[in-house]
Amino acid sequence: MGLKSVLSRIFAAVVNRKIDHLRKNAVALQQQTFQSIINQAKNTAFGKDHDFEKIDNYAGFKKHVPIRDYEDLRPYIERVTQGEADVLWPGKPAYLAKTSGTTSGVKYIPLSKESMPEHIRAARNALLNYIHETGKSDFVDGKMIFLQGSPVLAEKHGVQTGRLSGIVAHHVPAYLQKNRLPTYDTNCIEDWEQKVDAIVDETFNQDMRLISGIPPWCQMYFDRLSAKAGGKKIKDIFPNFKLFVYGGVNYEPYRARIEESIGFAIDSIETYPASEGFIAYQDSQKDKSLLLLCDAGMFYEFIPAEEFFNDNPTRISLADVELNKNYALILNTNAGLWGYSIGDTIKFVSKDPYRILVTGRIKHYISAFGEHVIGEEVEQALMSVAKEEGVDVVEFTVAPQVNPPAGELPYHEWFIEFGTEPKDLEAFAGKVDKALQQKNIYYFDLIEGNILQPLIVRSLKKDTFINYMRAQGKLGGQNKVPRLSNDRKIAEELGNC
Template sequence: MGWKSTLIRPYAAYISRKIDRMARNAKEDQHSIRQMIIQKARDTVFGRDHSFDRIKTYSDFKNHIPIHDYEGSRAYFDRVRDGESDILWPGKPKYFAKTSGTTSGTKYIPITQESLPNHFNTARNALFHYGIKQNNLRFLDGKVIFLSGSPILEKTNGILTGRLSGIVNYEVPGWLKKTQVPTWETNCVEDWEKKVDLIVQETKDIDLRLISGIPPWVQMYYERLLAATNKKTIKGLFPHYSVFVYGGVNFEPYRAQLEELVGQRIDSVETYPASEGFIAFQDTYPHEGMLLNTRSGIFFEFIPVSEFGREDAARFSVDEVETGVEYVLIINSNAGLWGYNLGDTVRFLSTNPYRLIVTGRIKHFISAFGEHVIGKEVEEALRNTIDKFPAQIVEFTVAPQVNPEEGLPYHEWFIEFGREPENIEEFSNELDRQMVQQNSYYEDLIIGNILRPLVVTPLRQNTFREYMKTKGKLGGQNKVPRLANDRDIAASLESLGKKS
């Protein structure tokens, strides 16, 4: 090991032990956090409006704090954005993480001084824990890259505002900044394609050991690296590259393509960051599922998807969750988020410790015929199908075709292949069989001749990149929705890349 990894190892081991303790003490920690944040915020506008001084038990908590999304509590968020103090949390936020909502327009998510450790320490902790458990802190002895959005921030009523991935750059400790690429100037470039080309030039001759980013944009980086260097594999270019850190999307649909570009399978660490908080991270390797971040300023709640939207919907703390159930994730935090519906759905793989997977978005599903197909089901069906066919997937999305020109309605899968299967018809048939196994309602619709088997529509190379570019969402932390209940995305993809 180099001097830096040797020097940091004792502290990394300390962090790893703390994570192990967090895994064991989740219930106690969660209720301590609930009491702490209520006490801290009792004199805020939100706290007074919702009688925080009368909240003693979790039952009181549920009775006084309603569930809502950003739009449902916009009046409070707008007052925070307008520069008022003590609205959702004491004082004013240090930053606003600016995001684009599907129904709320631009959202200004507060990041307070108290919530900063949740975002930034958790990312560090996840890497240190991996390094200790896998005996691989050697990535600290070379260069690391975090493919992110621009760090350029503006001010909103005196509060620094920008993308979360850009804000991160202001909190990176000095010891890491010396090993981090790209340069500040390159990171500030807004045009993603130009930015990637500049990153390629800055990194093609260095000792890069860790790469972090959303898989489709990392793939774009890999491809341009190989084109610029005439190397056959990324591992051939970066022989000490040993760990890939990702979040935001399921890695499995991209795994085969990315590993072919790398030249072999390397370690990966899954994370679950959001502008609203760092929710979970992988803590065993290799292992499916991420450890819930239960000791970091967030009190978590869970509503069964089957009950979501009902006035009498059950609302659980970690004490009450079960494995195998789809839940809508709710957070309450020291950033001043209360009963906040993050929009994600999760499922627990274990409750000792609390490990979960992200199964989709509560607003991203197909239920044009009552089937309620979710993201996890389509990803699992596609992964199982790929296991049986020599195919590689670049990107995909699914939409209903309710009024076809002829025949029964169907689900249409728009897929950009890295390697297309030899027989699309056989591939489609197997994919449909896998969907029948994933979703019993879908199976009933197929058997009952309400739907015909799904249709796969192959797309030209780079179609999804072109689509994201037209939406101003190329690169950074942007993701293609897996599912839609309408044909808006489908129509755009058909015009851009449908094969004749």
């Protein structure tokens, strides 16, 4: 055991005491955060416009601050990007995180000198928590790779701008720099496929022990490693590979294929980072849910998902959440986002401590006929049948077919790229349809009432989704394929891939 491994165990024990405090005092920590960020922002343009000086409790906050998405907040953010200070948060941002929105084009999310360290602290604590729980620390003595965006930053009116993962690369602790791959030059390659090939060459003979990234892009890395090694499993290429850290999408649709590529069921840590803040991470190998970070400079609000598009939806704080209920997640942050809908839906599976599962995107659903099918339901329906049938799913998306060309009943159309196809595609589709009916009563009623016919699966050729993402200019990085659409845009574009 190396010196870093020994020291990491000591540090992990210290940090664990702080994490325990978070677990036991989440509501109180949220109240402290609320009071702190309101007080700090009361003299900003936003604070003055919304009477922060008069706000002394959450009920008052809800009266003064409406729910907004990026488009609603854009007038303030444009003032920030033009170099104006004291708009959403005191001073100017430390960075602007550049993201691609589905409806807003390029978005610029402010990161403040107060919020930036929370991203680093959360990522560090996720690893230290794992070390403390499992006693496994050998991975810190070997090489680690973070598949991420380019660290090259631009400047916008005096503020550095780039992808969140590229910004974070500038804040990797010094004690990890010697362990970290890829090199800076490789990380700066913009073309994703060239970058993956360069990373393969650079890491092939290294002692890789921790690999981190979004699952589909990690799978691409694993596939190219295996091809270079003549078909070997990743465990044979990296015999000391011990830990897989991921985030950005639900891992379950990818788990079987990734574990097959690796050669065993590797320990993994799920994280929930976003440009807006690092929200949660998996704090136990015995539980797949994520510990909500209530001391990270963010005050959370929750709207029942079914009310989100109402004119006056219910807004609650952490103290009033219910278990197993889907909520739209709303953020108020120490970087100046206020009443901000991040677009995700979550549900609580525990209140002691507060642990969550990410269930989908508030705008990614199918409700062409009032069924309101969400991402969690389609993923669970598909993966339960795939597991039962021994079928390997590479990627998929679902869209409604409202006006079938043959004039038959409308249906949900599932576009699936298989690693190994079902022996009987029609029977497989039937089983998935039954599983979805069991998860969504509205969908069940529509099938039973002959309003919809059972879903239809379209099997796509190899690399269809990679080609689609390439055509969209979204190959690699933090980009993901939407699981659900309430229109036919993605479905039609897949036909060109």
